[in-house]
Amino acid sequence: MSTWHVEASTLRAWVEGTTGAVVSASVEQHLVHCERCRTAVAGLVPLEDVPGGWDGVLAEVAAGRAGRLERALVDLGLQEGDAVVVGAAPVLRIAWAAGLAAVLGFILVALLAGHDRGQALFLALAPLVPVAGVAAAYGPSADPSYELVLAAPYRIIRLVLLRTAAVLLTAVPITIAAGLLLPLDGAAAVAWVLPSLAFTLAVLGVGAWVDPWAAAVAVGAGWVGAVAVSARLGDVLVVVAPTVLVGYVALIVAGALILALGTPAWRLDGQWTPMQPGRERT
Amino acid sequence: MDGRTEPSDAELLQAVAGDDTAALEELYARHAPWLSIRLTRRCNDDSVVADVLQDTFVAVWRGAGSFRGEAEVAAWIWGVAVHKLVSRLRRRRARPEMPFEEMRSGLESSVEEQVLEGVEYGDLGSALARLSPEMRAVVQATVLDGLTAREAARLLGIPTNTVKTRLFRAKAQLRRELVEVPR
Numbered sequence: 001m002s003t004w005h006v007e008a009s010t011l012r013a014w015v016e017g018t019t020g021a022v023v024s025a026s027v028e029q030h031l032v033h034c035e036r037c038r039t040a041v042a043g044l045v046p047l048e049d050v051p052g053g054w055d056g057v058l059a060e061v062a063a064g065r066a067g068r069l070e071r072a073l074v075d076l077g078l079q080e081g082d083a084v085v086v087g088a089a090p091v092l093r094i095a096w097a098a099g100l101a102a103v104l105g106f107i108l109v110a111l112l113a114g115h116d117r118g119q120a121l122f123l124a125l126a127p128l129v130p131v132a133g134v135a136a137a138y139g140p141s142a143d144p145s146y147e148l149v150l151a152a153p154y155r156i157i158r159l160v161l162l163r164t165a166a167v168l169l170t171a172v173p174i175t176i177a178a179g180l181l182l183p184l185d186g187a188a189a190v191a192w193v194l195p196s197l198a199f200t201l202a203v204l205g206v207g208a209w210v211d212p213w214a215a216a217v218a219v220g221a222g223w224v225g226a227v228a229v230s231a232r233l234g235d236v237l238v239v240v241a242p243t244v245l246v247g248y249v250a251l252i253v254a255g256a257l258i259l260a261l262g263t264p265a266w267r268l269d270g271q272w273t274p275m276q277p278g279r280e281r282t
Numbered sequence: 283m284d285g286r287t288e289p290s291d292a293e294l295l296q297a298v299a300g301d302d303t304a305a306l307e308e309l310y311a312r313h314a315p316w317l318s319i320r321l322t323r324r325c326n327d328d329s330v331v332a333d334v335l336q337d338t339f340v341a342v343w344r345g346a347g348s349f350r351g352e353a354e355v356a357a358w359i360w361g362v363a364v365h366k367l368v369s370r371l372r373r374r375r376a377r378p379e380m381p382f383e384e385m386r387s388g389l390e391s392s393v394e395e396q397v398l399e400g401v402e403y404g405d406l407g408s409a410l411a412r413l414s415p416e417m418r419a420v421v422q423a424t425v426l427d428g429l430t431a432r433e434a435a436r437l438l439g440i441p442t443n444t445v446k447t448r449l450f451r452a453k454a455q456l457r458r459e460l461v462e463v464p465r
Contacts, residue, residue: 015319021418022407024323025426031316032357035291038316045315051322052332054310057339061303 006030006037015044120231123239127196128220192240198248199223201255291355299346306343313356314339317363324367324427324437334370338363361428368433409459417452420445 006014006027013019014027031037047054203215230238238244289297289305291312297305314335321331341362349358413421423434424445431449435442 017319017323020411021415021422022410025410025422028320028323029426031320032360033354035356038312038356041316041319042312045319047311047314050314050318050335051328052335054307054314056332056336057306057310057343058303060336060340061306061343 004030005034006040008040011037011040012044015041120227120236123192123236124224124227126192127199127223194245194248194252195223195240198251198255201252205255205258292349292351295342295346295349295355298343299349306339309342309355309359310339313359317360320360321363321367324364324423325371330367330370334363334366337366337370341366364427364429365433368429368436372436409456412459413452413455417448417455420448421452424449 010019010023010027014024019027027037031041199219202219206215226239227236230236289308291309294305294309298309317338318331318335321334322328325331325334338359342359345362349355410418419438420434423429423437424431427434429437431445432442435445438445
């Protein structure tokens, strides 16, 4: 690094707030890169004078230690830092709980509504649970650790995939269990997993260009419409017919490719830059 | 160089990732002083600075494991802190108490960073000093502190478009002065 250092008198003036704009900028720019001058500042500012103080940090840290979700994820083999960013979105937990409630709710409705309509209802809703979960689990509006993510040299794409995995891992078993409990043809109980995965990857893929929320709503509406139409035409299972399943597989491959190749919007230097109308960044 | 045996910031951060609060306290002792001064220059309200510092180090605690060592620790912590400041001000939905006359900090333009570091009275220095305080504030928030136009607008309590206009004018003025004043 440079051998230039801020003079003691200048540093003192900066701490006291009497340096001009240019000198302040120069000092601040230098401090970020110079340990020696930072140490000098620490010598001028007693820790007792730092607003807030250390005790508050310690209390907060001790209280937040060992969140149950993070611990469980670490036990599952995730790195600790990853576990924190995965669990950091409270929306993730809400999505989790909401998914469970929705599944239990429509089991009830399906049983009451009778066989045919129950099947249509189940098919309409089951694949949407993970899609909604992923859309909810990331994005600036939902993420309290967004500043951290912005500033961290962390690959957002990895974060998104981790969170997707977390949502799918929790939402899918619940929905499959519900499928096995319902009086349905075995195929329908399991076949929805393919469209679900396809929709999830589609939302992730187009998330590079449009708001994931909008994408999730569009995909969901399209799916419910398709189920409704096929139910009205007589055979709801047509939406999971073998030929249609091929289409889902194609969607899965396409979505995975977009994610794997990356797009201009998924910059790998740690910044997520959605090209949303009215949300431009400079 | 100075033969110290103390752990580096990056090593401390690694220890923090392993649940070591003593390491976090050491990081706090090293960085909280200069952070507090720099934050106070952006928002002259001790209670806000206190909140921001606490949020910042809690975020460091939780995010230490995601630090990849590609950036300098100090720069990373500052990045967290300045974004926390913007969030905090947005939550408060009030203007920061930061009259432009009190903006003690100036600016630099990314290209001129090297020059600015150590240059006090050069052409650039005087050109920067001649910027109006309003323009300096905008250049500082966007260029020096690394905020987006939208975030800078929140920090300064002015519309986003005003930030963009002022930044554009400031750059034009600097360019004009730096090109026209012969060395």
